[in-house]
Amino acid sequence: xxxxxxxSLTGWRGLREQPWILAVAVWLPPLVTLLFIAVFVTGSPRxxxxxxxxxxxxxxxxxxxxxxxxxxxxxxSHSYPSAQEGSKALKQGEILALVIIPTHFNRDLIRGTxxxxxxxxxxxxxxxxxxxxxxxxxxxxxxxxxxxxALRLGQGQSLPxxxxxxxxxRPQITSLYNPGMSYARFLxxxxxxxxxxxxxxxxxxxxxxxxxxxxVLPDGFGPRCHACYRLLGxxxxxxxxxxxxxxxxxxxxxxxxxxxxxxxxxxxxxxMVLAVQSMAIxxxxxxxxxxxxxxxxxxxxAPAFAFMGITFPRGDMNALAWTWGxxxxxxxxxxxxVAVADHGAGLSVLLPPLFILLLFLLPLPLAIHxxxxxxxxxxxxxxxx
Amino acid sequence: xxxxxxxxQIWQTELAHIFTDRAVLLVLAGGILFYAVLYPLPxxxxxxxxQAIAVLNQDHTAMARHLVRMADATPxxxxxxxxxxxxxxxxxxxxxxxxxxxxxxxxxxxxxxxGRPTTLSFAGDASYFLIYGNVVEGLMSAAMTLSVExxxxxxxxxxxxxxxxxxxxxxxxxxxxxxxxxxxxxINYIVPAVFVLILHQTLLIAAGSxxxxxxxxxxxxxxxxxLGLALLLRLFNFVAIYLLFAMLYFGFFFQLYGVPxxxxxxxxxxxxxxxxxxxxxxxxxxxCLLSRPxxxxxxxxxxxxxxVFTAGFAWPADNLPxxxxxxxxxxxxxxxxQGFLAINQMGAPLDTIWREIAVLFGLCLLYGGWxxxxxxxxxxxxxSSYPAPAGVST
Numbered sequence: 001x002x003x004x005x006x007x008s009l010t011g012w013r014g015l016r017e018q019p020w021i022l023a024v025a026v027w028l029p030p031l032v033t034l035l036f037i038a039v040f041v042t043g044s045p046r047x048x049x050x051x052x053x054x055x056x057x058x059x060x061x062x063x064x065x066x067x068x069x070x071x072x073x074x075x076x077s078h079s080y081p082s083a084q085e086g087s088k089a090l091k092q093g094e095i096l097a098l099v100i101i102p103t104h105f106n107r108d109l110i111r112g113t114x115x116x117x118x119x120x121x122x123x124x125x126x127x128x129x130x131x132x133x134x135x136x137x138x139x140x141x142x143x144x145x146x147x148x149x150a151l152r153l154g155q156g157q158s159l160p161x162x163x164x165x166x167x168x169x170r171p172q173i174t175s176l177y178n179p180g181m182s183y184a185r186f187l188x189x190x191x192x193x194x195x196x197x198x199x200x201x202x203x204x205x206x207x208x209x210x211x212x213x214x215x216v217l218p219d220g221f222g223p224r225c226h227a228c229y230r231l232l233g234x235x236x237x238x239x240x241x242x243x244x245x246x247x248x249x250x251x252x253x254x255x256x257x258x259x260x261x262x263x264x265x266x267x268x269x270x271x272m273v274l275a276v277q278s279m280a281i282x283x284x285x286x287x288x289x290x291x292x293x294x295x296x297x298x299x300x301x302a303p304a305f306a307f308m309g310i311t312f313p314r315g316d317m318n319a320l321a322w323t324w325g326x327x328x329x330x331x332x333x334x335x336x337x338v339a340v341a342d343h344g345a346g347l348s349v350l351l352p353p354l355f356i357l358l359l360f361l362l363p364l365p366l367a368i369h370x371x372x373x374x375x376x377x378x379x380x381x382x383x384x385x
Numbered sequence: 386x387x388x389x390x391x392x393x394q395i396w397q398t399e400l401a402h403i404f405t406d407r408a409v410l411l412v413l414a415g416g417i418l419f420y421a422v423l424y425p426l427p428x429x430x431x432x433x434x435x436q437a438i439a440v441l442n443q444d445h446t447a448m449a450r451h452l453v454r455m456a457d458a459t460p461x462x463x464x465x466x467x468x469x470x471x472x473x474x475x476x477x478x479x480x481x482x483x484x485x486x487x488x489x490x491x492x493x494x495x496x497x498x499x500g501r502p503t504t505l506s507f508a509g510d511a512s513y514f515l516i517y518g519n520v521v522e523g524l525m526s527a528a529m530t531l532s533v534e535x536x537x538x539x540x541x542x543x544x545x546x547x548x549x550x551x552x553x554x555x556x557x558x559x560x561x562x563x564x565x566x567x568x569x570x571x572i573n574y575i576v577p578a579v580f581v582l583i584l585h586q587t588l589l590i591a592a593g594s595x596x597x598x599x600x601x602x603x604x605x606x607x608x609x610x611x612l613g614l615a616l617l618l619r620l621f622n623f624v625a626i627y628l629l630f631a632m633l634y635f636g637f638f639f640q641l642y643g644v645p646x647x648x649x650x651x652x653x654x655x656x657x658x659x660x661x662x663x664x665x666x667x668x669x670x671x672x673c674l675l676s677r678p679x680x681x682x683x684x685x686x687x688x689x690x691x692x693v694f695t696a697g698f699a700w701p702a703d704n705l706p707x708x709x710x711x712x713x714x715x716x717x718x719x720x721x722x723q724g725f726l727a728i729n730q731m732g733a734p735l736d737t738i739w740r741e742i743a744v745l746f747g748l749c750l751l752y753g754g755w756x757x758x759x760x761x762x763x764x765x766x767x768x769s770s771y772p773a774p775a776g777v778s779t
Contacts, residue, residue, distance in 0.1 A: 020680065028687065035709075039694050042704045049703065090564060091733040093723065096701070098564075105557075112552020116560055123563035124730050126574035128701045130518065133561045140559035147556040155549075164500040165539065165553070169532040171505050173521055176478065176486075178511035186514055187694075195690050202683055209679070291408040291594060294682040298590075299419055302689050306427050312571055313516050316433045321426040342512040343479040 006215040006227065011234030014207045021210065025203040025235060029242035030249065032199070033192045037253045040184035045131045049077040051095040053086045058106035060147070064117070067143050068099065073135040090120060097121040097132045112151055177259070177342035185254045186310075189341075190334060192246055194305040197276055197330045200239050201297045204280035207235055209290035212375040224368050228281070236273055243269035259344030268336040268354060275329035275360030276301075281367040288372035304330045310338075332356045395610040399618045402595050403626075408678070409591045416590075417630055420583045421638050424576070431570035436519050437465035438485035439477050446494035452531050456487060461523030484510040485520030497535050565731045566645070576644050577730050578698040578722045580634045581660075584627060585718040586685045588661065589668045592623050593681030596672025613760050620665050627661040628654070635729065648728040652735040656724055656742070663717040663745045666752040673759045688716070696722045715751075720744040 015022050050068070054061050069076040078095055080086040086098040099119045108115035119136050123129040145166055152162035175181045211217070211231050218224055244266065250256035258265065280297065287293045306312070307325030314322060314331070325331045332353040339345040339353070403409055440453050457464045466483055468474040477483040488506040496503040505528055509520035536554045541547070566573040596619070603609050635653065639646045648656075671681055694700050695713035702710055702723075713719050724741035727733040735742075 020677075020683065024683070024687070032687070032691070035691060036694065038706055038709055039691075039700060041706055045701055045704055047703070048701055087564075088737070091727070091731045092737045093727055093731065093733070109557060112549050112556070114551050114555050114558055116558045119559060119561045120564040121561060122731070123566040123569050124574065124577075124726055125698055125701070126566065126569065126571070127699060129563065129566075130569075133563075136559060136561055140557065144556045144558075148553060151553060151556055155553075161500070164502055165536065168497055168500065168503065168535050168539070169505055169528055170502055171507055171525060171528045173525075174506065174508040175511035175517060176508050181511060183514070183700075186511065187700075191690060191694065195687075198686050198690075202686055206679070206683070289408065291679045291682060292411055294679050294686070295408065295411050295416065295590070298682060298686050299416065299423070302686060303424055305690060306424065306575075310513060311515060312427050313433050313436075313513055316430050317427045318429045321429065324423070324426065338512045339479075339481070343481070345479040345481075346476075349480050 006218065009211050009214055009227075010230045011207060011232060014210050014231065015234070015238070018206070018210055021203055021206045024199055024206065025238050025242070029196060029199050029239075030245055032195045033188070033246050033249045034253075036188045036191050036195070037184070037249065040187055043180070043182045043184045044073070045128055045183065046072060047075040048073060048096050048128055048132055049075050049094070050097040050099060050132065051078040051080055051086050051089055052076055053080050053083050053098065053100045055103045056101050056105040060106040060109050061101045064101065064105075064143055068136070068139050071135050071139050073131060074139075087120070090122060093122070096125065096128055097136065099136070109147055182254070185256060188254060189250055189256060189337070190308065190310040191305055192250075193333060193337065194308065194330055196239075196243060196246060197272070197304055197328075197333075198301055199242070200273055200276040201280045201301055202294065203235060203239065204232065204277045205284060205290065205293050205297060207231060208281065208284050208371075209293070209375060212288075212372060217371060217373045219373065221365070221369055224371065228368055228371075232277055236277060239273045240270050243273065256341070258341040260340040262340070264350050264354070265337060265340045268333055268340075268357065271354060271357035272329050272333040275357050278361050278364040278367065279329070281371065282363050285367045285370045285372070288375055290375065301328060301330075304328045307331060308334045310334060326356075329357060329360055392614075395614060396618050398610060399615060399622055402599065402619075403591070403622065406595065406598070409595060412587050412590050413626070416587050417583070417633070420587075421580070421634060424579050424583065425572055425642055428571035428575060431568065431572050433515050433519055435461060435463040436484045436516050436523075437482065438462050438487060438520055438524070439466040439468050439474055439483040440464050441468055441471070441474050441486065441488045443491040444489050444493035448494040448497060448531075449489045452489065452527060453487075455530055456524060456527040459523040459526055461519040461526075478510065481510075484513065484516045485524065487524055500539060572642050573644050573730075574698075576642055577639070577646075577726055578696065579693070580638070581722045581725050582689065582692060582696070582718055584630060584634065584661075585664050585721060586689060588623060588627055588664050589671065589685050590681050592619065592665055592668035593672040593675065594678040595619065596669050597675055597678045597681070600673070601678075613757075616669055616756065616760065620662070620669065623665045623668070624658060624661045627665075628657060631657045631661070644730075646729045647732045652728055655735060656728060656738075659742065659745050659749075660717065660721040660724070663749045663752070664721070666749055666756060667717050670752040670756050670759075673756060692716060692718050695719065698722060698726060714744055715748070717745060717748055720748070
């Protein structure tokens with residue numbers, strides 16, 4: 001194979017000639033976002049199957065079951081004759097929670113001796129488990145309020161007196177920044193940027209690898225910068241555009257409606273692409289081998305979602321995890337996205353994450369300087385010692 | 386071209402493919418240990434701690450102060466700010482200093498004593514769900530405690546029979562108990578599932594890239610043992626190596642992180658063998674279809690997040706669109722994660738997870754059969770975009 005003319009090796013040509021780079025930079029980003037939108041299509045967990053062991057078989061125990069089934073989060077799909085059978089089903093994952101209604105439930109309810117219903121929920125599946133536990137609590141509260149009212153009326157209290165007595169305090173809960181408490185909106189708007197970051201790093205490493213296999217990188221800092229600019233500039237534009245498309249998809253599918261000015265988010269996305277590209281160049285400069293460089297990228301950025309603090313708060317991580325999370329551009333981008341889109345925060349809150357994203361560009365000159373002039377991709381050389 | 390070789394020599398060649406390839410060793414030695422430390426790292430404190438909330442107190446009475454103290458005393462929240470106006474409150478929330486808010490309305494104490502229903506407003510920052518859950522749980526438990534206290538006081542003042550008060554205040558009680566993960570901790574939730582995923586993904590990278598390089602060598606006419614035999618030995622090697630890794634992960638690291646694990650060694654061995662066999666066949670199949678040694682890593686990087694959210698532990702599989710639920714079953718990791726969680730964390734006997742076992746058997750047949758077809762019908766693999774051995778002129 002003849003070495004190609006180095007000046008013709010632009011990013012556009014790489015995208016045209018390499019179907020994998022084209023897929024990673026052009027086709028996959030919107031598809032990945034749409035895939036996650038499809039995963040969380042129900043918005044919140046819905047119709048999670050629970051089982052019941054009814055040891056009372058009374059009017060009230062059936063009323064409680066009807067109320068449980070009426071909660072959209074729950075579906076009373078199985079009924080078991082004994083707690084042993086129910087617990088077996090819980091272990092097999094057939095049901096996600098088991099409600100045990102005790103004997104004499106009806107009698108104790110009427111006597112006012114506060115019968116105790118036990119519910120075991122699968123906390124191995126933590127999100128579904130917690131969701132079920134809170135749905136069960138809500139249902140039992142409304143069941144209790146109903147029977148408490150009946151009890152008070154039966155004891156001769158007047159209706160207004162009984163209502164006030166049964167619920168002297170009415171908590172009213174507002175979920176700020178995500179009115180419907182949609183898991184879809186919460187999770188997709190943070191998973192998709194994490195996936196976008198992976199697509200950025202993969203496409204950058206693949207494109208650089210392609211360039212360095214095709215022809216020698218010029219010596220001298222100036223010419224090298226120029227070659228990198230002509231190679232990665234087009235990719236930067238494409239990936240930045242992908243970020244903006246991601247926001248459009250959020251808006252059209254998830255009802256995402258940014259509180260603050262999207263301009264700052266667009267600036268943040270540009271800096272995020274540059275920051276990740278800078279890290280990709282650095283990794284390839286340290287490890288001049290596409291396979292190993294990608295492995296390092298996997299170690300570095302694959303767990304980014306866990307470290308960005310959206311699911312498990314960053315404030316509750318230990319110092320090492322907090323620092324490691326800080327070394328990923330996505331962490332700072334998400335901080336910016338939450339501040340702009342959810343909180344509608346002022347400029348003083350937006351500037352720190354933007355500034356930190358800029359810091360990722362500091363090693364760029366050194367990385368470009370120490371890039372290998374050539375990568376020789378020879379599988380035979382890699383295998384024989 | 387193939388020289389006759391003894392089985393022992395072929396096996397040595399296969400081992401050499403693994404242990405002399407620096408990219409593969411980086412994944413097998415470095416990756417396995419690094420990921421086992423890295424993935425649990427964010428959750429070392431296991432449950433999120435106290436979250437800062439702001440209290441807008443418009444009723445400066447003893448009962449209001451009592452409520453604030455009770456809220457502060459719950460393990461989920463701490464009162465970090467006492468703003469005096471709604472504008473000040475909003476800026477505290479926007480800057481992330483406070484993640485929750487309680488508004489105590491004017492006339493709160495008087496209304497409670499007079500038996501007028503009183504509204505308490507809570508708000509939580511739902512940009513962070515775990516924080517929101519904590520804030521709401523803490524504020525609710527403080528409000529409920531105050532509610533019960535005042536109900537009991539009122540009933541006693543009205544001369545009710547104390548024996549009947551419990552039934553009035555709490556006509557029934559629901560006790561919710563976590564099964565399997567008694568602390569409700571994040572480590573116990575994430576680690577068992579993600580460890581299975583790490584084993585699966587590193588296996589794909591290692592066995593996949595070795596197969597691609599081996600095909601490259603064969604294509605260029607380097608002497609190599611019969612392809613079918615080589616693949617069988619490779620399969621055996623990777624299953625054996627990964628059984629050792631499984632001992633490290635499910636034994637040593639589970640112990641280190643205090644993850645409860647209950648499966649008997651024999652059922653764990655049976656299920657692990659099946660899982661690694663399926664995953665290795667999947668890896669070899671990928672290796673026969675892909676053309677460049679970096680592509681398995683690319684696929685692993687791109688597929689990790691989708692696998693996490695379709696495997697059923699982070700998001701209920703029942704809630705996935707039907708097509709996506711079935712499509713994601715084609716990846717061995719999904720049945721593997723569900724099976725391992727069922728036998729090792731939830732204590733299901735091996736014979737009750739026949740569904741996961743059947744899926745893995747089916748995938749074995751699918752990828753194994755396809756692989757066998759490729760081996761018999763395509764001795765010299767089709768066009769590949771291998772670069773010519775640069776710098777080596779023949």
